[in-house]
Structure formats: structure tokens, C-alpha cells
Amino acid sequence: MTTGKVDWGKLAEEGELASAVTNLSVNQNSKSPETNGVDGNETDKTPTAAEESLLRKLLHKSLVDSTQELEIQRKNPHSPLYSVKSFEELKLQKKLLRGVYDMGFIKPSKIQEMALPTLLADPPGNMIAQSQSGTGKTAAFVLAMLSRVDTTKPYPQVLCLSPTYELAIQTGEVAAKMSKHCPEIKIKYAVRGEEMARGEKITEHIIIGTPGKALDWSLKFRFFDLNKITVFVLDEADVMIATQGHQDQCIRIHKMLPKTCQIMFFSATYEKAVMDFAEIIVDSPMIIRLLKEEECLDNIKQFYVNCQDMDEKYDAITTIYTNLTGQAIIFCQTRRTASWLADKMINEGFTVAVLSGDMTVADRITVLDDFKEGRVTVLVTTNVLARGIDVDQVSLVVNFDLPIDQQRKADHETYLHRIGRTGRFGKKGIAINLIDSPQAMEICRDMERHFGKKIELLDIGCRDLKAVIRQ
Numbered sequence: 001m002t003t004g005k006v007d008w009g010k011l012a013e014e015g016e017l018a019s020a021v022t023n024l025s026v027n028q029n030s031k032s033p034e035t036n037g038v039d040g041n042e043t044d045k046t047p048t049a050a051e052e053s054l055l056r057k058l059l060h061k062s063l064v065d066s067t068q069e070l071e072i073q074r075k076n077p078h079s080p081l082y083s084v085k086s087f088e089e090l091k092l093q094k095k096l097l098r099g100v101y102d103m104g105f106i107k108p109s110k111i112q113e114m115a116l117p118t119l120l121a122d123p124p125g126n127m128i129a130q131s132q133s134g135t136g137k138t139a140a141f142v143l144a145m146l147s148r149v150d151t152t153k154p155y156p157q158v159l160c161l162s163p164t165y166e167l168a169i170q171t172g173e174v175a176a177k178m179s180k181h182c183p184e185i186k187i188k189y190a191v192r193g194e195e196m197a198r199g200e201k202i203t204e205h206i207i208i209g210t211p212g213k214a215l216d217w218s219l220k221f222r223f224f225d226l227n228k229i230t231v232f233v234l235d236e237a238d239v240m241i242a243t244q245g246h247q248d249q250c251i252r253i254h255k256m257l258p259k260t261c262q263i264m265f266f267s268a269t270y271e272k273a274v275m276d277f278a279e280i281i282v283d284s285p286m287i288i289r290l291l292k293e294e295e296c297l298d299n300i301k302q303f304y305v306n307c308q309d310m311d312e313k314y315d316a317i318t319t320i321y322t323n324l325t326g327q328a329i330i331f332c333q334t335r336r337t338a339s340w341l342a343d344k345m346i347n348e349g350f351t352v353a354v355l356s357g358d359m360t361v362a363d364r365i366t367v368l369d370d371f372k373e374g375r376v377t378v379l380v381t382t383n384v385l386a387r388g389i390d391v392d393q394v395s396l397v398v399n400f401d402l403p404i405d406q407q408r409k410a411d412h413e414t415y416l417h418r419i420g421r422t423g424r425f426g427k428k429g430i431a432i433n434l435i436d437s438p439q440a441m442e443i444c445r446d447m448e449r450h451f452g453k454k455i456e457l458l459d460i461g462c463r464d465l466k467a468v469i470r471q
Contacts, residue, residue: 084108090116095181096146100139103177109136111288112143118286119144124262126285128237128278130270137266141233142175144264148231149205151184156224158206160233161214161250163240165191166368171235172208190214193362196223211240211249218253226256237265238274254281268420269413300419303458304433304444310337313434314344316460317398320432321350321378323465326395327371329421330380333401341400342380355381383414397422399433402443410446432458 084090086107087100108116111131118125119140131137145158162168168191179185188194188202190209196202196217202224207214217223232254240246254263263282270278270289279285305320307313321328332338335356342354353367353376370376374393383403403414422429433455435441448455 084113084117090120092120092143092147093182096143096178098181099178100143102180103139103174105136105139109140111135111137112140114288115140115286116143119262119264120147124148124231126263126282127288128265128270128275128282128285129288130267131288137268138171138174138235139178141235141264141266142171142178144262145206145231145233146175146179146182146185148262149185151205153205154203155228156188156202156204156207157229158231158233159214159226159229159253160206160208160235161211161240161253162208162235163210163243163246165210166364167235168209169365175206175208190217196221211246211253215249215253218256226253227258229257229261231262231264232257233264234266236267237278238267238270241274241277242271251281268417271413298453300422300429300431302419302431302433302453302455304435304441304455305458305460307434307436309436310340313400313436314341316432316434317341317400318345318348318350319460319465320398320458321396324396324430327374327393328378328396328398329394329418330378330398330400331403331418332380332382333403335382337400338380338382345378345380350378351376352378352380355379357382383418394422395429397429397431399431402433402435402440402447404443408439410443410450412447412450415447416451 087097087105092100111129115127115129118127120143129137129140141160145160149157160168160171162171168189172187172189175187179187185206186204187206187208188204190207190213192210192213194209194213198221200223202217207217207224209217218226234240234250240250257263263285265278265282265285279287305316307316317330330338330341332341335358338354338356342352345352353370355364355367359367367376367379371379397419399415399418403411403418405411419429419431422431433440433444433447435444444455
């Protein structure tokens with residue numbers, strides 16, 4: 001009988017990282033450091049501290065190099081890193097798996113590959129995830145939420161918060177579609193307009209809403225018990241943390257959660273200060289970060305058009321849109337510009353609607369429904385729609401005004417969210433920036449430098465504009 005040491009470094013370099021980490025995890029949970037070999041030999045597979053450190057470094061490097069999209073970090077050194085290539089590997093409930101396939105998902109996206117094994121593990125893992133729009137973030141955390149529900153318990157176990165009414169409703173719609181074969185899973189919205197009688201108790205298993213409403217319902221009116229929540233999700237977590245009112249509300253909620261509650265933070269972008277704060281309040285998370293050079297989707301083709309004034313901008317929009325099929329979103333910096341543009345397009349026969357932050361909730365939902373159902377083909381909006389709204393048919397995004405911050409510098413984050421409204425889930429999309437001044441041109445060049453993606457000059461007077469845009 002012979003005993004031999006496993007060369008963990010060599011194993012890692014040869015590409016056997018997934019099985020190496022699995023063996024490492026099993027071994028750490030085993031009573032004995034030795035396992036029986038196939039031929040009856042005993043092989044000591046327990047790595048030394050140095051070997052374990054090397055393995056984890058090589059594994060981390062492999063994950064970054066192999067995906068070229070995601071950077072993975074583990075704050076808990078005893079948890080393995082691994083991914084899945086099919087939804088079947090996740091051992092989901094059959095009814096949930098049917099819902100996933102009914103939604104058109106064939107295999108996990110990159111973010112789902114890496115996130116779901118941790119989110120569905122036993123015991124569950126915490127996560128801070130950054131992944132661009134259209135990569136399947138919502139489906140990832142919704143699937144985890146649904147999988148954690150115990151339907152024998154008639155009270156809320158999952159709390160998912162979004163910064164806006166629209167995003168909360170959209171998340172709920174995804175959850176409803178994914179759980180359509182699981183009618184026993186009940187969902188409740190905690191948003192403006194939803195009311196409950198004093199003394200009433202929520203019996204639904206999942207609450208999806210906004211921070212203010214959820215805080216009122218839990219602490220002020222006692223409609224549900226935060227101490228019974230087992231899963232807490234922040235969607236667009238960077239906005240929640242960076243916005244003082246939302247941050248205060250989320251911190252108050254977080255403090256009331258049990259220590260065993262699973263925490264998930266998801267967003268398309270994180271500023272360093274926001275990420276630092278998130279890492280403080282989320283215990284031992286897996287951190288998934290999009291690499292810098294991948295922030296701007298490769299399947300979105302970006303152009304700019306030189307214009308003299310607003311009228312030329314309008315002419316450019318009508319010329320471009322009449323050469324394309326599908327739906328379009330046009331972003332303006334102010335409500336005044338949005339209203340002017342929409343009125344002008346409506347007068348010329350376009351089916352246009354305006355969406356802005358000063359509208360009532362009911363009006364905003366009506367406009368979004370009309371756009372999603374195709375009754376409106378052009379949506380003119382301010383930054384209220386820059387985040388998270390998924391409409392598959394959007395093939396064109398136009399920046400009537402490029403986004404700027406309070407110092408009138410390029411707002412890279414908002415630009416990313418805006419152009420991310422097109423090119424959803426791997427489809428090709430087009431983003432066009434209208435340039436009417438040297439300042440606007442400099443902002444456009446800044447965007448180009450920041451994301452490392454070419455923004456090409458578009459001559460809207462060329463003979464075959466449609467071919468130029470689509471090539």
C-alpha cells in the first residue's frame with residue numbers, strides 16, 4: 001500500500017481546477033484527510049496551506065482568463081468556487097426548471113453560471129454581483145429567491161428591494177413567469193398604491209418592493225416580521241447605497257434581519273466607495289465583478305452624428321428611425337426637451353410617448369405597458385428609464401443629449417445604463433449620440449476613451465444609411 005501527495009499546483013495548471021476545488025471542499029468537510037484510491041491505495045489529498053493558497057490563486061486567475069467577462073473573489077476561504085453549464089446541474093425543483101425553460105433560457109449566462117451555485121448552496125452564500133444590463137442578473141437572483149421559499153410557512157421569507165416602482169414591478173413579473181408552474185409560491189408587492197388594513201398580516205412568501213414602503217410595512221405597521229426573512233436582495237444596489245434616503249432605509253432593514261439571512265446585492269455598476277460600503281455590511285460574500293474592458297457591450301454598435309442645433313438633431317432622429325425597424329428609446333437631459341421632442345414627432349405621425357419622473361405611478365405604468373406591447377414604438381424619456389427596464393424589441397437608443405454629471409463632466413455610469421437598453425441578451429443593438437457643440441464632442445470622446453470602444457461618425461446623408469448602420 002503506497003501513499004502519495006497530490007501536486008495541487010500542477011493539477012491547477014493542467015486545467016483540472018473545478019475538480020480540484022471540489023476535492024478540496026469535500027476533504028475539508030471530511031473526518032479523515034485520506035481517501036481510498038481506485039486500486040486500494042491511499043492517497044493523501046489534503047493540501048498544505050501553501051498549496052491551498054497557490055490553488056486558489058490559480059483558480060482565480062483561471063476564472064478571469066477563461067471568461068474574460070467576470071472577476072471572481074471569495075471572502076470565505078473555505079468555500080469552493082465552481083460554475084455550472086446547465087440549469088439541470090443546479091438540482092432545481094422540476095416545476096421551477098420548467099418555468100426557466102418556458103422563459104426561453106436554454107443555458108445559464110456567464111453571471112448565472114458563477115452566481116447560482118453559490119446562491120443555491122447549502123448553507124447559502126452571500127453575494128455582491130456586478131454585471132452589465134442584459135446579462136441575466138434578474139433571472140439569477142429571482143431563481144435563487146424562488147428556490148429558497150418554504151411554502152408550508154404562511155409568512156414572508158424573501159424580501160427584494162428595488163429603487164423604483166417600475167423596477168420592482170418588473171422583478172415581480174419575472175418572478176411570476178418563472179414560478180408559473182408553482183402556484184403555491186405567493187408574491188406580494190410593497191410599492192406605492194398597495195394598501196393594507198391595520199392589524200393585517202402578510203401571508204405571501206415573497207415581498208418585492210421599494211425601501212420606504214417595505215420599512216413602513218415592517219416596522220411601522222408590523223404587517224410582516226423582518227426577523228423571519230431568510231433572503232434579502234438589493235437590486236440596483238449601487239443606487240440604493242449611494243442614495244442617502246434609500247441607504248438609510250436599507251440599513252435599518254438590514255439591522256433587523258437575522259444573522260443567518262442570505263444577502264444578495266446586484267447591480268450593473270459599482271463606484272469604489274459604494275463597493276467598499278457593500279463589503280462592510282455583507283458578511284463573507286462572493287464578489288463577482290465585470291472587468292473594465294467588458295463594461296460596454298460588444299454587441300452594441302455606437303455612432304455619433306454632427307448637428308448644428310436642436311432642429312438638426314430632430315431631423316437626424318427621423319432620418320435614422322425611418323431606416324430602422326423595431327422600437328427606439330430617446331434620452332433627453334430635461335423634461336422640457338423630452339416634451340418638445342415628443343410633441344414634434346407626434347405631429348409628424350410617429351407613435352411616441354413620454355416618460356418622466358414627474359408623472360404619476362399609474363401614468364408611468366400605462367406608458368411602459370404601451371411600449372412593451374408595441375402600441376408605442378418610440379419612447380422619449382429622461383434618466384428615469386436608464387436602469388433596468390427590459391424591452392426585447394428595442395433596437396435603437398438615441399442620446400439626444402449626452403449624460404453629464406453635476407460638474408458637467410461625462411457621466412459614464414448613466415451612459416452605460418442608457419445604451420444597455422438595447423442589445424439585450426446577446427442581440428445586436430445600435431446607440432447613436434447627437435453632437436451639437438465642441439463640449440458634447442469632448443464628452444463623446446471621453447465615453448470612447450473610458451469604455452475603450454470606438455464611437456464612429458455616422459453620415460446620415462449617405463445613400464444606403466440602413467446598410468451602414470447594420471453592417
